[in-house]
Each structure stands twice: as structure tokens, then as C-alpha cells.
Amino acid sequence: MVKSNSFGRRVQFLAIFFSFVFLAVGSGPNSAQAADDSKFTVGVVTFLSGGAAGPFGVPSKNAADLVIETLNEGKMPAPYDSKGIAGMTIEAEVVDEAGGGTKQVGEYRNLVQRKNVDAVIGYISSGDCLAIAPVAEEMQALTIFFDCGTPRIFEENSYKYVFRTGLTATIDSVAAARYILDQKPDLKTVAGINQNYAWGHDSWNDFEASIKVLKPDVEVVTEQFPKIYAGQYGAEISALMLKDPEVIHSSFWGGDMEGLVLQGSARGLFEGRTGILTTGETAMFRLASEMPEGTVLGARGPFGVYAPSNDLNDWLRTEYTKRYDTPPTYPAYKMTQAILGLKSAVEKAAKGKEGKPSTEEIIAAFENLEFEAPSGTVRMSLGKGHQAIQEMVYGQFTNEGGKPGVKNVKRYPAECVNPPDGITSVEWIQKGLKQTECK
Amino acid sequence: MDTLLVILVDGIVYSSWLFLVAAGLTLVYGVMKILNMAHGSMYAIGAYSAASFVGWYFSADYVPWASYFFFIGCALAGGVIAGLLVERGVLRLMYGSDEVVMILVTYGVLLILEDVTKLIWGVDAYFAYQPYGLLGRTKVMGITFANYDLYLIGVSVTVGALMWYGLNRTRNGKMLRAVIHDREISMAMGINVTRTFIITFVLGSALGALAGGLTAPALSVVPGIGIEIIILAFAVVVIGGLGSVEGAAVGAILVGISRAIAVHTFPEIELFVIYGVMALVLSVRPRGLFVTATARKI
Amino acid sequence: MEYFRRTNSFFAAAFVLLLAVGLMAPNWFSYLTTISLAKALVVIGLVILLRAGLVSFGQGLYYCLGGYSVGIAGHYLQWTDGFLVLLIAMVVSGIVAAILGLLLCRYREIFFAMLTMAFSMILYGILVKSVGLGSTDGFNIHSVSFFGWEPGTDKLGLIVYFLACLAALIVAVLMHRYFHSPVGFAGEAIRENEIRVEYLGVSPNRIIFSKYILAAVLAGAGGGLTALASGHVDPEMAYWTTSGEFVFVALLSGTAHVAAVFIAAFLFEIIRTYAFDLAPYNWQMILGATLLLIIFFLPKGLWSIFTIRRAGGGVK
Structure with a gap:
């Protein structure tokens, strides 16, 4: 028989273990910040490791940094020259997209519940997009896919909370x-x-x-x-x-x-x-x-060298090249497009109202929206107004x-x-x- | 007939690359009984070292052909440094653990090195294409091949021959084989096993880095390239028989030729070739082609 | 027998505690716990093999088969009952393991590891080639029911969590018994010396065969649960890195006790999710360093934290 005191020690260990668990749970939800109306938090999910990081992940992450910073300073060209999103400061929570569908579903839940983000922009891999879409629906969280290409997302299903500002493959x-x-x-x-x-x-x-x-x-x-x-x-x-x-x-x-x-x-x-x-x-x-x-x-669209000549495009090319020493490639354009789409939708929803618009209001504004981006006019006209065409x-x-x-x-x-x-x-x-x- | 010859050339080119990738792995396993997953990182470090050197060298207008010595040297140096750090910093503390535990140790090292390379070189692609085009092309049966790839066959054969000679015909090599055969007895005979281990691991790492460095000119050097070759190298080594240099060579040829046949005739099965060959060989010869079953100890 | 009773009451207490936590904790936490319970099932299978001295680098094969069985049953055959599909997942895994096991039970050491990995990569290749199953994108699992009752999407997560807790309890109790049964100990005997086991009139190959099937069934159940929880399956589940992750957790837990596996699986998920959070660029480094520290300081796994002090290691 095992010595009797091992049972006591096991209970002791269990107590320590569960206090650790509760600590993890307790430290998690920053629900206190959720009510903050002066901030608009965006989860940014893109590849930061592996083979897709260099060509896609990092350019899009760089573009997100640049665009969010400029928007917060109110220095973007018109029609985006107002500060932040509807006056709120934009904050980004960056997550690596590595690890496959199951892992990303978990990280997505973390973003929405633990980090309390107002919207998630992300996903390069089509597999991740397919896995995330139903979860976004379940958690009723506004989610914008910026790059993944499979047309299956809106062709096999219709989603209320999911939008895609990038084009299909x-x-x-x-x-x-x-x-x-x-x-x-x-x-x-x-x-x-x-x-x-x-x-x-x-x-x-x-x-x-x-x-x-x-x-x-x-x-x-x-x-x-x-x-x-x-x-x-x-x-x-x-x-x-x-x-x-x-x-x-x-x-x-x-x-x-x-x-x-x-x-x-x-x-x-x-x-x-x-x-x-x-x-x-x-x-x-x-x-x-x-x-x-x-x-x-x-x-993959009117991006990069194929982008039309307009103020937004000139701004993106000059500023991006200045900061990162290389011209922006299409993932940078697509990320910019997603952020600007979100800004347009939120501001349309917030017009003439006090405080932060609700997710439902933003969605109503986003559906069938037309907005300007460095790549020209983007129309959300497929998938019942959730999928962009250009x-x-x-x-x-x-x-x-x-x-x-x-x-x-x-x-x-x-x-x-x-x-x-x-x-x-x-x-x-x-x-x-x-x-x-x-x- | 044309196709057959092209398949043969393609197969041999790919085999010689596979052998370069796998040689260091089989050496380390043979002597140290460590199936080194961090071998992939050594490959990546070699590729990055070579690529960053080539990038610098060709932007500075030196004599192009001299770059070959330097970029290969750079890759080797990268491998030697990394190998030394890993052996002295980590592996040394773990000797004596179970073989499987050692795989996990090297897996941990791989994860760390993966991020270290990212910290040093960033995530942007590095290119070293100048040496690749410099050697020109050869036409075989109407198909053009890059001479660089054809010369790699020679390099690969030379590396294999040197390894074989070193292990079988030199005093140090014989001592190494004594350690392979029985670590304890050789220690008792006065062989400095610690030193043997350091040298072997550094040599294995340098070979991995050499493979990376030699491949860099044909590649875009990006994060993750090391991870991709690990399973490939494992397969080659396991098919041939772990720890056997001849085995690695035969394994490389088997996989290389099979893959070339698949690409030319049934491209849709290319993904299965390596695992298929591995499963097939192991189901006939459970310990690989070049290893005889050891006596079971009571 | 008092030992079993005490351990069982310990499992039951943990089960009740988990149910309570599930009702209180936020959704992200119960998801994380569901996934770690599901992965713990896979790892218990791996621990069974580890106790016999074998490491499978291909448990992803059955994890993936389990997931796809659940997915295909629901998506293409319209069988949506949660219990039924889990059973199917286990049966399918068991059958495949019975076929592959015939070959694999003759292998040991690194060759066993490599061959299991090869089989799992072959499944990966087949799935990548299956355009009808979504290739690498995989597909979603839409509806799950329990005896005709269909919980809404808002409740499904919690139900699957309870299901995972129940599965974990059953497996923990049974496997704890198994570890202490003659065939359970036979594994350790094989690890120590196969020839002596043969002298006792027992066939090591046959024992390994049975253990391999058991491990596969558990992995199938784990894969099925993961599929139900995440609502999505893709071939990544069979990729060698997934199998490597299971070996990582098995090492973290050690082979001493069933409970250690659950704790290790949970710890692993927590470490990884916080590593993602704290260092989105360098989380691999954190994982790697953790792995090395565990191997160095706790070579026998987590359970050694509180058996190590037992003087003389007097385990009986």
C-alpha cells in the first residue's frame, strides 16, 4: 500500500493546481475595460511564424501597425482623415495564426472573451477561415477576413457576423x-x-x-x-x-x-x-x-503595382516604403482595406448617435457597404452583402x-x-x- | 528513352541533395545515438549564413567566382558555431537519457533555434541566386539543367567518400567506430568519449549547414525551411539504416529516383513516395537496409 | 483495493469540481479545458505504449481518424448523435489499429516511432488529396445531437465540455485499473526485458498489439471530442507535428499516474496559449525552453514532484 501521507500530499497538490487554474481564469477576462467607450480594440490575426510569415504575415502586420497608428493620429488622407474609429482610439491585439484550425478556434475565443475585442481582423489560411466562421457566429463577434481565398465560406453558408473584404481565389x-x-x-x-x-x-x-x-x-x-x-x-x-x-x-x-x-x-x-x-x-x-x-x-486583386492612382494609394506607398524600406505588397493592401472597411462601417453606424455602436448596428452598416481603399472602390455585394468584389x-x-x-x-x-x-x-x-x- | 534518361538525371540530382541533407544526421546518430531534430535548424542556419553573405558579396562587386569558397565557408562556420553551442550548452547536460527523450531534447532545441534564426535574420526572404546562374547550363536530351545542380552531384559524392574514408581508414575514424560499437569499453581503452562527442556533433551540424548553404542559391531562404527537411532526412536515414553512411547514400538514391519517376509519370502520388518507400522498406527490413539485427540481451 | 477506492473518489471529486468549474468559467476557458481533456485521452494511450517502452510518433493518425469519423458521420451520413459518433470514431480507430498493429507489433525503439509516423503521414497525404473532404481546408461539423435533443450553438460548447469530463472520468478510472492489472504491468516487463517475458509464457508481440489498439481507440475518442468541440476537422490533425505535441505532453506527465496526464495536458494548453499571448513572435522559444527545463529538472514527469520526496522511492 502507498503510504498514507501521500493522499494528503495529493490533496495539497490538487489545491495548488486549482488555485493556479483559478488564477489563470481570474486574470483572464478584462471585463472592466469592456465598457470603455474611448477605445476600439481589434484582434489582428496573421502568420508571424512559419513559411507564410515573410510573404504575407509580416507585410500585413506592418500595414496594420502603420494604418492604425496613422488613423489614431488622424493623418490619413480623406475620406479617412478623422481620428481613430468614430473618435475612438484603435488598439490592436496581435496573435500568431500558426497552429491549425483547432488551435486558432481556441485563440479566437480568447480574443473575443478574454481580451474583449470589438472586432477581429485576420486569417490568411482558408482552413482557418472555414473553422473560425461558425465560431464567430456562435460568439456573435464581428469578424473580418482580410486575405483567405476560398469561395466556400459564403457559398456553402451564410453568416451574419463574418465579412470578407478581400477577393476570392x-x-x-x-x-x-x-x-x-x-x-x-x-x-x-x-x-x-x-x-x-x-x-x-x-x-x-x-x-x-x-x-x-x-x-x-x-x-x-x-x-x-x-x-x-x-x-x-x-x-x-x-x-x-x-x-x-x-x-x-x-x-x-x-x-x-x-x-x-x-x-x-x-x-x-x-x-x-x-x-x-x-x-x-x-x-x-x-x-x-x-x-x-x-x-x-x-x-490577387487591384493591389500593389496594379492599384489605381488615388490619394490613399499614394499615401500607402510613400509611408509604407518610408517606414519598412520596401514597397507594400498585396497582403499590406488587403490588411489596409480590411481596417478601412471596418472604419467606414463603424462610422456609418455611429453617425448621429452617442457612444459606441453595437455589433448589430455595425453589421447593418457593413452589409452592402461601398467604401474607398488604396485599391479603389470596394463593394460588399456577394454573400448577401458580406463578400467584397472588385x-x-x-x-x-x-x-x-x-x-x-x-x-x-x-x-x-x-x-x-x-x-x-x-x-x-x-x-x-x-x-x-x-x-x-x-x- | 528520353524520358528515362531525364528521370535518371533528375533522380540523381535530387538524391545527391538528399544525401547531403541526411549525411550529418546519420553520423550523429551512429556515434551518439541521438536522432537530431535540430539538424533542420542547422540546415536553416547554413542557408541563412550563406545567403546573407552572398547578398553582401554581390552588392560589393568582388570577383564572382571567389564567392563559392566564401559562402560555403560561411555556411560551415555557422554550423560549427551553432553545433558547438548546442552540444556544450544543452546536449552535454542530457547525455545518458533515453533515446526517445533525446529526440525530444533536440525537438526543444529546434523550437528555440527556429526563433533564434528569426531574431537574427527576420522573416523576410534572403536570396543568394547569383552563384546558381553563374555556372551556366547543360543540355541533356533537349532538357536544360543548371550546371550548379550537376556539380552538386560531385560535391555529394566527395562528401560521402570523405566520410567513408575518414571513418574506415583513419585512426580517428577507427576510434569513432569503436565508440559506435561500445561506448563503455572504448572509454575504458582510453578514448576520450567527451571529445569524440563534441567533434561528431559539430561535424554533423557543419554537414547540415553545408547542405543548407549549398541549397541556398536555388531557394528563397525563409523561416520554416529547416522544419521541412527534417522528415525528409529522417526518412532517408531510416530507410538506409540509422547510423550507416552507405545506408544514407542508398536511401537517398532510392527516394530520389522513386520521386523522379513519380513526378514524370504519376505526379499525383508524389506526396506519398517518401513515406511509401519508408513503410515498404521497413516492413521488409525492420531496421533499414544496412543494419543487421542485433542480438537480444537477456 | 482500498488504493483504487481512494483514487476513484479522488477522480470523482475532480470530476465534480470540473463540472462546477464548467458552469462558472467563461467559454474560452471551458473550450481550452475540453481540448486538453480530449488531448489527455490521446496521451493516455501514448503513456500505455510508453510504459511498454514504445513511443508512437504517429498517434495523430488515430486522432485524425477519430475527428474525420465524427465529421463524415455527421456531414455526409447525417448521423449526428454525439455518443454514436464518438463510438464510431473509436471503432474506426480500433479497426485500423488492428490492421496496422499486425505489422507494428514486431517493431521496437526508433523503428516503431518512425513507422507509426510514416503511416500517419500517409493518411495526411490521402486527406490532402481528397478534394471531396476539403483537402487541407478540411470541413465543418454542423449539428450535434444527444438522444434526439439538439442543443443550440450557444449551449453546445458546454455540453461537449460535460461530455469530455465524463469521458475523462471513465477513462481515468478504467486506465488506472489497467495500469495496475497484470497486462498493465506486462508492459513494464517488456520494456525491461522481453526475453524474460517470453520465458514466462507470454507473447510480447501480442501484448503490444493489444496495447496499440487500446491506445488507438483512446486517440480516436480524443480526436472525436476535439472535432465536436472545435466544430472543424482538417488533415493537420494527422501531421507529424501534432503527434509530436502528444509526445511532448506524455513526457511532461510521465508514466507514473493517469491523473498526471490530465494535469500535463492542461498545463501544456495553458502554457501555449499564454506563450501565444505574451510573445506572439517568439512563442516557440518559450515552448522549447519549457520542454528542456522539464526534461532536465523533472526527467520522470510531473508526478515526480510529489513522489520524489518519498524516501527510497518505496512504491508498491
Whole structure:
């Protein structure tokens, strides 16, 4: 038998353990601050570790810092020249998006309940967005997705508390197909190299289906799906060269895309073959000397080099470059867009009223909202007024005279690349992209 | 026929890279019985050291070809320093723990080093592409290959040969093998096991960093690159037989060729190749290809 | 037998306390506790194997299978009963383990670890390839019912929390018995010396086979509970880092006592969530340092905090 005093010690240990637990719970909720009407707290969730941190997470986090600071000082160009959000100071609670769906659901609950944030802006991974959306609904917390691309969010469900100010991934692929056929009307062969996970599969399937619908005689010669973060694409590049397609589609992003560009250029993959890099804009300055001339570059919307000329865009480019020593890439634009969307909605809801508007009031104001961003006008018109649509732009890389830029830029109006509300993207593509007008 | 030859070249290029990545891991396991997860961090440190050097070197207009010596040297130096710090700072305190506990120790080291590299180099990508393009290209059956990749085959063979020679034909190597065979007896015979451990771990780390440094020119060096190669290296080493240099070479060739075949013929199964080969080999030879079953002790 | 009675009353007291905490604590806290209870179930399985000297780096396989079983049953087959889907999760895991176990029970040491990991990564690969199941994005679990009663989304969290507490209580009582049963001790005998176990007329492979299945069933239950609590499953559950996390917790708890596993799982979640909070950029460093400190100062796990003082280690 175990010595009798071990039972006493166990009780003692248990007491210590539970006092620790209660301490953890007790120190948690800052409910005292919740009633503070002079502050508007925003949870900012984005990748701060892992492979997505460099290309997406940190630029968007930087943009959030810059925009929030400037808004609090009231120094943004019009129409955002008022201080903070409806006079309230904006405070950010930053969380790393790493760890997968289950972990992020937990962190989301922490943000909403323990940190008492007024809204959450975040999520780059589509898997995280899918996991978070129902929880946002359950907890009745205003949540804005700024980057994740899967159209499934508002096509499979309708949400009241969830908004997305960024565009869906479908748009990238449909517009890429339209663009490449505009540039090469007698295209015969295409091939794809995409990452082996949901984003890569979806991007390629949408692109392939759009091409087939727009020009049925185009042949797909090979589709490669290397593992995400694989880094080495030697065999894939050989396979692509053997099949010799006219056009190579890739939705690679971040380090993988840059690795493909480096290895592909060194081996002449893009000589006589046109690459379409749907996220290529993030690398066009850093890899200017290696990026092949004529490569079709996308920025997942009218962002970065494709942003129209307006005061907000000029401000973002100058200030961001000044502070971070590199021009803002599309994740920075998308984060800015989400914050400005939130500001517009809250201020619309607060107009002519005292104090902080309720979540319900903000939602009513946010639905079908039109607001200005560095990327031009954003309309929340899909998903019952919760999903943004914008025009989509593609162009070809050029480094003539040692100055990296884009040529043959073509802008596709929002209706041209988005399905009408109520029809899923897949259906829309399969039915020939015909339910919408496109000039 | 063309395809077959291309598959072979692709396979060998990839195998030689795999061997470089796995060589240090198998050496450390062989001598110290530590399956070193922090090997991935060494790879990352090597890549970062090389990339930051190349970035600086080429912005300063020196003779391009001399960069090869320096960036490889930088990677090695990074690995030696990190290896020394990890061995003296952490592992030394944990010797004698269970093999599995040691995996977790190195996992802890990996987590820490992952953030340390982030603190030193930030999260932005580093590039070192200049040495990659500098060596030109070769056409094989109409397919262009980068000469840099082809030269890596030579480097990989040289590293393998040196390791084999060092272990089998030199006095120090023989002492090392004595330690592999029986730590206690070799200690009794007057071999300084502590010193052997330091040297082995530093050598293993330097090999990991060398692999990272040599790969850096073809990559965008970003956070997380180290984590990705760990499982790859584990698979190669386990297939060949833990602790065996010949095994790592055969494991690398097996995985490399299988992957090239998959990419060229059934790209959709590429993700399974490594684990499939590993499961297959282990189910036939439970201890890997190059390790014979040890006698069970009563 | 007095020992069991005392431990059982201890478990019962902890159970009642947990229920009370659940009613009072905020939602984020009960979610965190639900997840740690679910993960504790997985880790108990791992501890069973650890006691036999085996480490599985692939418990994520069954964790994920459990989660997906619950998800597929609810999403595609419209079976939404919470108890039923958990049972399905356990059965599916058990069946798969019975097949893989035939091969795995012959392996030891690092090879067992590596092979289990390979199988779990193969499942990961299959799920990534399954576009119908959402590939890496996974899918959501919408409705859960209990004997025909469907709690609203606002109550579901609490119900799942109670379910997790109940599962934890049952598992704790049963596994504590198991640890002290002949077959439970056989594991330790195998770890110490397999050949002597054979001389006793017992087949080590068969014992390991049964332990592997038991561990898988527990992991399946844990995965199922996690899926119910988070409302979402994705292939990440089978990725090797998830399995690594379980080994981390098993090491934190040590193999001495079932209760230690629950405490360790809870501590791990708390440490991680506060590390995320305090150092969003450097939480990995905090986790790594914690791991090293535990191994260094508490090589036998948390339970050694209050068995260490027992002079001479007189455990009987």
C-alpha cells in the first residue's frame, strides 16, 4: 500500500493546481475595460511564424501597425482623415495564426472573451477561415477576413457576423484564363504546377475549367502538384520542359514561388513559354533580375503595382516604403482595406448617435457597404452583402531599362470575374462564365 | 528513352541533395545515438549564413567566382558555431537519457533555434541566386539543367567518400567506430568519449549547414525551411539504416529516383513516395537496409 | 483495493469540481479545458505504449481518424448523435489499429516511432488529396445531437465540455485499473526485458498489439471530442507535428499516474496559449525552453514532484 501521507500530499497538490487554474481564469477576462467607450480594440490575426510569415504575415502586420497608428493620429488622407474609429482610439491585439484550425478556434475565443475585442481582423489560411466562421457566429463577434481565398465560406453558408473584404481565389483563376486568352488567342497547350493542398488544387481546377470553357480545344499537357514548401522543383521543371506547353500556370506563393522562379529561370523554363504567377507581384521587385520578361503577374486583386492612382494609394506607398524600406505588397493592401472597411462601417453606424455602436448596428452598416481603399472602390455585394468584389488586373512583367514594372496591363471589371450572388463559383465556371456581363 | 534518361538525371540530382541533407544526421546518430531534430535548424542556419553573405558579396562587386569558397565557408562556420553551442550548452547536460527523450531534447532545441534564426535574420526572404546562374547550363536530351545542380552531384559524392574514408581508414575514424560499437569499453581503452562527442556533433551540424548553404542559391531562404527537411532526412536515414553512411547514400538514391519517376509519370502520388518507400522498406527490413539485427540481451 | 477506492473518489471529486468549474468559467476557458481533456485521452494511450517502452510518433493518425469519423458521420451520413459518433470514431480507430498493429507489433525503439509516423503521414497525404473532404481546408461539423435533443450553438460548447469530463472520468478510472492489472504491468516487463517475458509464457508481440489498439481507440475518442468541440476537422490533425505535441505532453506527465496526464495536458494548453499571448513572435522559444527545463529538472514527469520526496522511492 502507498503510504498514507501521500493522499494528503495529493490533496495539497490538487489545491495548488486549482488555485493556479483559478488564477489563470481570474486574470483572464478584462471585463472592466469592456465598457470603455474611448477605445476600439481589434484582434489582428496573421502568420508571424512559419513559411507564410515573410510573404504575407509580416507585410500585413506592418500595414496594420502603420494604418492604425496613422488613423489614431488622424493623418490619413480623406475620406479617412478623422481620428481613430468614430473618435475612438484603435488598439490592436496581435496573435500568431500558426497552429491549425483547432488551435486558432481556441485563440479566437480568447480574443473575443478574454481580451474583449470589438472586432477581429485576420486569417490568411482558408482552413482557418472555414473553422473560425461558425465560431464567430456562435460568439456573435464581428469578424473580418482580410486575405483567405476560398469561395466556400459564403457559398456553402451564410453568416451574419463574418465579412470578407478581400477577393476570392476564383477571381484570380478566371481572370488569369481570360487574360492569357486575350494575349494568346490561339493558345494550344497549357500546364500547371501548383502546391499540393487546397489552395493549389482550387486555383488549378478553376483555371483549367475556365480555359476549357473559354477555348475548349486547349490541351492540358501536365499538371504537377509538388508538396507545399518543397523548395526543390528540379524534377517538376524537367517534366514541364519535356511536355513543352506554351503557358505554365502556377499559384505558388512566397518562398515556393520565388524558388520556382529562381530554378526555372536558371534552367530556361520560361524561355519560349509564358509563366502565369497568380501571386507573382510579391516577388517582382525583389527578384527583378531573375524574373523572366513577359511573365504574367497577378496580385490577387487591384493591389500593389496594379492599384489605381488615388490619394490613399499614394499615401500607402510613400509611408509604407518610408517606414519598412520596401514597397507594400498585396497582403499590406488587403490588411489596409480590411481596417478601412471596418472604419467606414463603424462610422456609418455611429453617425448621429452617442457612444459606441453595437455589433448589430455595425453589421447593418457593413452589409452592402461601398467604401474607398488604396485599391479603389470596394463593394460588399456577394454573400448577401458580406463578400467584397472588385475589378481584377493582370499584366506582364518587364524590366526594360533596369526598371521593374508591368506592361500590357488589362483590367477586368468586377462583374467579369465574379459569379452573381447565389451561384457558386464552380457552377458559374461550368456553365460557361455566362451569367454575368463582360465587355 | 528520353524520358528515362531525364528521370535518371533528375533522380540523381535530387538524391545527391538528399544525401547531403541526411549525411550529418546519420553520423550523429551512429556515434551518439541521438536522432537530431535540430539538424533542420542547422540546415536553416547554413542557408541563412550563406545567403546573407552572398547578398553582401554581390552588392560589393568582388570577383564572382571567389564567392563559392566564401559562402560555403560561411555556411560551415555557422554550423560549427551553432553545433558547438548546442552540444556544450544543452546536449552535454542530457547525455545518458533515453533515446526517445533525446529526440525530444533536440525537438526543444529546434523550437528555440527556429526563433533564434528569426531574431537574427527576420522573416523576410534572403536570396543568394547569383552563384546558381553563374555556372551556366547543360543540355541533356533537349532538357536544360543548371550546371550548379550537376556539380552538386560531385560535391555529394566527395562528401560521402570523405566520410567513408575518414571513418574506415583513419585512426580517428577507427576510434569513432569503436565508440559506435561500445561506448563503455572504448572509454575504458582510453578514448576520450567527451571529445569524440563534441567533434561528431559539430561535424554533423557543419554537414547540415553545408547542405543548407549549398541549397541556398536555388531557394528563397525563409523561416520554416529547416522544419521541412527534417522528415525528409529522417526518412532517408531510416530507410538506409540509422547510423550507416552507405545506408544514407542508398536511401537517398532510392527516394530520389522513386520521386523522379513519380513526378514524370504519376505526379499525383508524389506526396506519398517518401513515406511509401519508408513503410515498404521497413516492413521488409525492420531496421533499414544496412543494419543487421542485433542480438537480444537477456 | 482500498488504493483504487481512494483514487476513484479522488477522480470523482475532480470530476465534480470540473463540472462546477464548467458552469462558472467563461467559454474560452471551458473550450481550452475540453481540448486538453480530449488531448489527455490521446496521451493516455501514448503513456500505455510508453510504459511498454514504445513511443508512437504517429498517434495523430488515430486522432485524425477519430475527428474525420465524427465529421463524415455527421456531414455526409447525417448521423449526428454525439455518443454514436464518438463510438464510431473509436471503432474506426480500433479497426485500423488492428490492421496496422499486425505489422507494428514486431517493431521496437526508433523503428516503431518512425513507422507509426510514416503511416500517419500517409493518411495526411490521402486527406490532402481528397478534394471531396476539403483537402487541407478540411470541413465543418454542423449539428450535434444527444438522444434526439439538439442543443443550440450557444449551449453546445458546454455540453461537449460535460461530455469530455465524463469521458475523462471513465477513462481515468478504467486506465488506472489497467495500469495496475497484470497486462498493465506486462508492459513494464517488456520494456525491461522481453526475453524474460517470453520465458514466462507470454507473447510480447501480442501484448503490444493489444496495447496499440487500446491506445488507438483512446486517440480516436480524443480526436472525436476535439472535432465536436472545435466544430472543424482538417488533415493537420494527422501531421507529424501534432503527434509530436502528444509526445511532448506524455513526457511532461510521465508514466507514473493517469491523473498526471490530465494535469500535463492542461498545463501544456495553458502554457501555449499564454506563450501565444505574451510573445506572439517568439512563442516557440518559450515552448522549447519549457520542454528542456522539464526534461532536465523533472526527467520522470510531473508526478515526480510529489513522489520524489518519498524516501527510497518505496512504491508498491
